[in-house]
Amino acid sequence: MKTLQEIQAEVVEDFSMYDEWLDKYEYLIDLGHRLEPFPEELKTEDRLIKGCQSRVWLDTVVDGDRLFFRADSDAIITKGIISLLIGVYSGRTAREIAEDDFSFIGQLGLRENLSPTRAGGLASMIDTIRRTAQKYV
Amino acid sequence: MMQVEKIRQEFPELSESVYGKPLVYLDNAATAQRPRSVIAKWTEMSAKYNANLHRAVHRIADVATAEYEATRDAVRAYLNAGCREEILFTSGTTASINLVAFSFGEAFVGAGDEIIVCESEHHSDIVPWQMLCERKGAVVKVLPVDDSGHLRLDLLPGLLTPRTRLLCVAQISNVLGLKNPVKEIVNICHSNNCCVLVDGAQGIVHDRVDVRDLDCDFYAFSGHKIYAAPGTGVLYGRRSLLEQMPPYMGGGEMIGTVRWTGTTYAPLPQKFEAGTQNIAGTPTLRPALEMAEQLRDPGIEAETERVKEFMLNALQQDPRIRLYGVPRTEDEKIPLFSFSVEHCHHEDLAMILDKMGIAVRSGQMCAEPLMDRFGVTGMLRVSFAPYNTLQEAEYFIASLGKAIKMLE
Numbered sequence: 001m002k003t004l005q006e007i008q009a010e011v012v013e014d015f016s017m018y019d020e021w022l023d024k025y026e027y028l029i030d031l032g033h034r035l036e037p038f039p040e041e042l043k044t045e046d047r048l049i050k051g052c053q054s055r056v057w058l059d060t061v062v063d064g065d066r067l068f069f070r071a072d073s074d075a076i077i078t079k080g081i082i083s084l085l086i087g088v089y090s091g092r093t094a095r096e097i098a099e100d101d102f103s104f105i106g107q108l109g110l111r112e113n114l115s116p117t118r119a120g121g122l123a124s125m126i127d128t129i130r131r132t133a134q135k136y137v
Numbered sequence: 138m139m140q141v142e143k144i145r146q147e148f149p150e151l152s153e154s155v156y157g158k159p160l161v162y163l164d165n166a167a168t169a170q171r172p173r174s175v176i177a178k179w180t181e182m183s184a185k186y187n188a189n190l191h192r193a194v195h196r197i198a199d200v201a202t203a204e205y206e207a208t209r210d211a212v213r214a215y216l217n218a219g220c221r222e223e224i225l226f227t228s229g230t231t232a233s234i235n236l237v238a239f240s241f242g243e244a245f246v247g248a249g250d251e252i253i254v255c256e257s258e259h260h261s262d263i264v265p266w267q268m269l270c271e272r273k274g275a276v277v278k279v280l281p282v283d284d285s286g287h288l289r290l291d292l293l294p295g296l297l298t299p300r301t302r303l304l305c306v307a308q309i310s311n312v313l314g315l316k317n318p319v320k321e322i323v324n325i326c327h328s329n330n331c332c333v334l335v336d337g338a339q340g341i342v343h344d345r346v347d348v349r350d351l352d353c354d355f356y357a358f359s360g361h362k363i364y365a366a367p368g369t370g371v372l373y374g375r376r377s378l379l380e381q382m383p384p385y386m387g388g389g390e391m392i393g394t395v396r397w398t399g400t401t402y403a404p405l406p407q408k409f410e411a412g413t414q415n416i417a418g419t420p421t422l423r424p425a426l427e428m429a430e431q432l433r434d435p436g437i438e439a440e441t442e443r444v445k446e447f448m449l450n451a452l453q454q455d456p457r458i459r460l461y462g463v464p465r466t467e468d469e470k471i472p473l474f475s476f477s478v479e480h481c482h483h484e485d486l487a488m489i490l491d492k493m494g495i496a497v498r499s500g501q502m503c504a505e506p507l508m509d510r511f512g513v514t515g516m517l518r519v520s521f522a523p524y525n526t527l528q529e530a531e532y533f534i535a536s537l538g539k540a541i542k543m544l545e
Contacts, residue, residue, distance in 0.1 A: 074482055
């Protein structure tokens with residue numbers, strides 16, 4: 001099995017293939033469309049991530065020491081960003097996630113290129129994943 | 138006749154690029170760009186005349202005070218207010234409305250009294266009234282809008298009771314871009330002994346304002362939406378009301394004499410201007426209002442009309458687009474368009490347009506009750522200023538088409 005760092009490096013490399021921002025968005029939109037459907041009944045207030053302009057729901061399933069994430073958003077680019085995060089963190093152990101520094105997000109260049117309100121939304125998503133992991137360590 | 142291209146050169150921000158593309162700034166309802174004359178006045182006040190107002194006996198304080206008070210005269214003339222005592226400087230529309238909510242509330246609102254607020258108001262013209270009513274045990278009543286975004290004036294007489302103290306209405310909604318029939322509303326309210334506050338944040342930019350003709354009791358606006366420095370604002374208040382209202386904040390130059398046994402207050406307008414004022418910012422209102430006057434040029438207004446016509450046609454012809462604030466006549470609409478696009482989230486559209494160099498607004502636009510009214514979580518808003526061109530409108534519509542295609 002690949003390490004968390006190896007997967008992160010792959011994601012950063014995939015994303016850096018696109019020079020133009022509109023191409024990066026096309027890629028995120030495509031990821032968003034391909035994200036596994038999220039059950040409507042899980043779209044509850046307690047799964048809603050605060051601080052996003054669009055609505056984002058995150059659900060966690062615990063299996064042994066591993067965490068599995070599912071998520072959805074009503075905005076497709078945001079859904080693509082979540083898809084990136086889930087691709088990296090879903091199925092990893094709580095300890096791995098809790099100890100990660102999330103620095104690969106910075107390498108994607110997403111933070112700088114989202115408006116502060118948007119970057120705030122991204123920060124909320126990361127924060128929710130991190131806090132969930134800490135709860136299960 | 139003036140050309141838009143020429144006046145654009147007066148606004149440095151408009152020549153900026155974003156992501157290597159020329160900036161197309163269509164978020165003017167949030168804040169307008171500033172002309173060189175405003176930036177120059179701001180810089181001059183900061184660099185040469187930075188002294189506190191009204192109190193010191195030295196040269197630069199004299200100049201700063203003279204500039205500040207000359208600005209009051211200029212604003213009085215611009216609004217056609219009866220006297221300079223009716224012009225109060227604040228930090229913006231929000232501060233102006235909060236001042237009225239507190240001071241008018243203290244003087245005139247008690248338990249069981251009513252305040253009418255329009256459904257299309259900005260949060261800044263909703264929350265202060267909710268806070269006031271909570272403090273006083275008073276009640277907020279809502280004047281609704283219809284499906285096209287027009288105020289239901291027919292319901293107003295039924296809402297007014299002998300307990301109605303104040304009605305709060307935006308001259309132009311920041312979401313719908315429709316000019317509200319303020320004069321008519323004032324007439325109806327006054328014949329029921331109810332005062333009227335007008336939120337002029339958008340109105341001051343897109344309509345000529347004559348507070349004596351409108352006959353409103355309060356008129357609030359922000360400097361930054363009409364090309365002045367941020368953190369500047371105005372409250373016009375009818376003198377007879379302001380005289381009866383207690384101060385909002387204490388301290389600074391709002392005092393007469395201060396004793397442990399009791400304090401007296403300064404006369405108008407200082408009574409409502411506690412603390413150090415926006416020394417550098419407020420004087421920029423003068424060149425800003427001069428610019429607003431200059432922009433009321435037939436050549437520029439003709440271009441704005443072309444923009445409006447083009448945008449209304451383009452948005453209304455597209456079956457995927459739902460426009461909020463549909464005018465009955467073209468005259469009542471300002472070049473501000475909020476809409477949603479079928480199967481596209483407003484935030485996705487705004488993000489893609491941003492990368493095409495276009496600045497627009499997406500979200501609730503500080504009007505959550507209105508979003509609920511139309512059953513949406515947010516909208517996309519494009520708001521034009523007189524310095525925007527038809528070419529920019531065309532670029533926007535073409536870019537919107539591409540963005541929709543990306544999201545389909």
